[in-house]
Amino acid sequence: MNNRKADGSNGKHENDENHDSHKSHSSHSSYHSPSLRPIIPPRGDYQTLLSFQKAEVVYDITFRFAHKYLGRGDRTVDQMIQSARSCKQNILEGSKAATTSKETEIKLTNVGRASLEELLADYRDYLRVRDLRIWNKDSKEALFVRDLGRKTPQTFELYREFVETRPAEVIANITICLIHQTNFLLDQQLKTLEKEFIEQGGLRERMTKARLNYRNQRPND
Numbered sequence: 001m002n003n004r005k006a007d008g009s010n011g012k013h014e015n016d017e018n019h020d021s022h023k024s025h026s027s028h029s030s031y032h033s034p035s036l037r038p039i040i041p042p043r044g045d046y047q048t049l050l051s052f053q054k055a056e057v058v059y060d061i062t063f064r065f066a067h068k069y070l071g072r073g074d075r076t077v078d079q080m081i082q083s084a085r086s087c088k089q090n091i092l093e094g095s096k097a098a099t100t101s102k103e104t105e106i107k108l109t110n111v112g113r114a115s116l117e118e119l120l121a122d123y124r125d126y127l128r129v130r131d132l133r134i135w136n137k138d139s140k141e142a143l144f145v146r147d148l149g150r151k152t153p154q155t156f157e158l159y160r161e162f163v164e165t166r167p168a169e170v171i172a173n174i175t176i177c178l179i180h181q182t183n184f185l186l187d188q189q190l191k192t193l194e195k196e197f198i199e200q201g202g203l204r205e206r207m208t209k210a211r212l213n214y215r216n217q218r219p220n221d
Contacts, residue, residue: 046095051185053154054178055091055112059084060156061163061175062119069126069168080122086115087182106193113186120179123172132169135177141170145177 046052062084066077094108127134135142151158159178163171 046092049091049095049189050152050154051182051189052088052091052095053152054149054182054185055084055088055116057154057156057159058116058119058175058178058182059088061159061171061178064163065168065171065175069171076122080119083115083119083122087112087119090115091186102193102196106190109186109190109193113183113190116179116183116186120176120183123176123179127169127172132172135173137180141173142177145174146181149178149181 059081062080066080070077070080090108090112094105094112097104097108124134126132148158156163159174162174166174
């Protein structure tokens with residue numbers, strides 16, 4: 001692997017709309033037949049979610065970046081780390097809550113998505129106010145990170161060398177690429193969750209339906 005492709009250089013600002021084009025993994029495993037759906041679906045497997053894996057990488061990079069490149073006492077340090085943590089934790093908690101509340105899963109996933117937008121703005125601000133380059137989404141560096149983002153599972157180890165050896169400008173741009181990828185996955189995840197909620201309803205609706213089906217299937221006394 002040619003790691004040199006992820007280097008950046010000083011220059012004028014470029015289009016920072018860096019979007020990932022690869023397909024999202026499904027939020028969780030789906031059911032093959034409506035008749036086989038349990039009242040409480042199997043959930044909580046957040047570690048298998050690609051969106052969670054990427055969010056965790058974003059947190060790991062941000063924790064190191066903020067402490068290394070931002071001044072001690074700078075409020076942005078805590079803000080960036082908290083935003084990164086909020087995204088990761090809300091994906092986790094949403095996945096766990098899905099066993100009993102689809103609405104809660106959707107709400108927490110949305111909160112995580114919003115936290116990531118705050119973090120994205122902080123990284124852009126860091127580069128902009130220092131007159132550092134923001135990679136174009138089609139630049140060779142951004143495309144390299146996009147390809148790296150397709151590897152599974154996504155872990156910090158895939159990016160450790162860059163974080164430990166590249167300048168702040170490159171690390172910030174790598175993280176921006178990862179944030180866009182995570183946002184894309186969360187958007188697809190939310191669409192799936194909303195579709196499931198419309199089609200299947202919440203826990204109370206499933207329980208009512210299961211009870212009615214049970215009564216209808218009982219032989220006449």
